[in-house]
Amino acid sequence: MTFDRASALERLATEHFDVLVVGGGITGAGVALDAASRGLRTALAERDDFGSGTSSRSSKLVHGGLRYLSQGDYRLVAQALTERQRLLTNAPHLVRPLPFLVPSYGSRAGLRAVSSALWLYDLTGGFRIGRLHRRLSPADALTRAPALRADALAGAHLYLDAHGDDARLTLAVVRTAVLDHGAVAANHTRVACIRRGGATLEADGRTMEVDAAVVVSAAGVWADELATAGSPAVRARSIRPAKGVHVTVPAELVPIDVALVLKAPVDGRSVFVVPWPGTGRVYVGTTDTDYDGPLDAPTCTAAEVDYLLEAVNASLTTQLKPSDVVGAWAGLRPLVAGGRSGRRSTDLSRRHRVTRSPEGLVTVTGGKLTTYRAMAEDTVDEVQAALGQRRTRARTASLPLRGATSAEAPVAAGPASDVAATRHLVARYGSEARVVVAIVAADPALGEPLVPSLPYLRAEALYAVRYEMARTLDDVLARRTRALILARDASAAAAPAVADLLAAELGWSEAESAAQVDRYRAAADVERLAAASAS
């Protein structure tokens, strides 16, 4: 098996599949892996890039969600905490424990309230990570997070949750489905129309019919836009998009080695300040607002930047300015619509829903990054019912994702041999880091940085094309590496050099390289301008 787009397109056009999954976000990726590992002939089509929708724009927390406890959603939290544990085991290179510190200011009543919430979190399943939460004195809290404001600090709590790069997790799930379980997956391949027994796909300017007994819609916030043959204009409102934004700042401005949970002064919502290990960056997020704008490429506005920076500045001695922001991203939660109208998006459940239409289209909506595996299990149960098959057990609960086998730790070579570079590669590729190391060993110049100030190597761009189906400059800079959100302007400046590197691999002409650079810079400009403009 190879993770190769040309052969995937060929197979999509010629083979019969039990199931075709529409959408290569974490939900569709999870469905493809579950279906393929149960032995179903499985295909997946993603119209843009794997993870390019919401699944590269989350808060990147693999967690139960403390706040859902206060909404009484114990079942969701318990399920998410079970899934967190599975990910820590099945993808230890991609999902890692991260300590969170919750400071309490003012009276001790605040401390007691946090303590009760964390006991409940531990009891609901948080304990499985191996350590219960604990209370810190103000002095201990300041040792862990010296940037905290000391005045009126009553104390803090420390608990463990987990963190992972959402885009790379999504890619790892797709690659596991393809390389280890025989699924067929192609990015930059749009499903134009779904019909009974398959769908019409568009890729590289050509159209093809895919023959699949069951089609699964895992199109996130775009689910209501999918056209089905016979009813192209159906616009059921099954999704309520809710927007959330994050901003990135250099780590030296917020010296922390734990994530912080702060209160936004404006509305009391929790805002996370998260150190992104190995990148030299800290990010702050998120907001949660109803959204009715265009679904493609939402942006972060100046008002949203101000909201997040105010939350940081109210609790830390650091005073962040909009000019300190080096990257930003906005995403849309595909929340399940329904219930009382007029409810705020913050109050809508993060649970998922699986439905089957009379025509046999299985649709999965809602959910969280953390719970993707459980969502996939429910969806494939429904697929098997649609196929008229006996339900078989999902195998994904204990299925390692690509790169998870620590026995194959890479041997560093050439300029990548220093400890930091090796650690960086292992955190991104696990045991597959050995392939990147071999690329550097063959040409030490490829051990140089891809974008100044970031840890990515030039060899990683080549690896992205050869082994991870990257097809565009944006695929490489926005998702295979996270250069766009970690250093927007530096990545735009480096774009021509990166395009030169990719051109030889992808057979780009000079004109195509220039067009790729223009498109990438234009998208970076849109983000920069949005963050500087009034909302």
Ligand SMILES: Cc1cc2nc3c(=O)[nH]c(=O)nc-3n(C[C@H](O)[C@H](O)[C@H](O)COP(=O)(O)OP(=O)(O)OC[C@H]3O[C@@H](n4cnc5c(N)ncnc54)[C@H](O)[C@@H]3O)c2cc1C
């Ligand atoms: C701001 C924010 C913060 C969040 N933080 C967290 C968090 O910390 N932890 C957590 O667990 N969850 C979090 N979430 C939730 C989580 O990110 C989402 O639930 C999840 O990423 C949704 O994945 P998805 O695959 O359903 O959607 P998407 O990732 O959007 O995938 C849908 C895909 O379908 C594709 N598609 C659409 N139409 C077609 C078509 N016609 N043909 C082919 N492909 C098509 C799209 O291109 C897209 O890639 C957060 C969400 C947001 C917005």
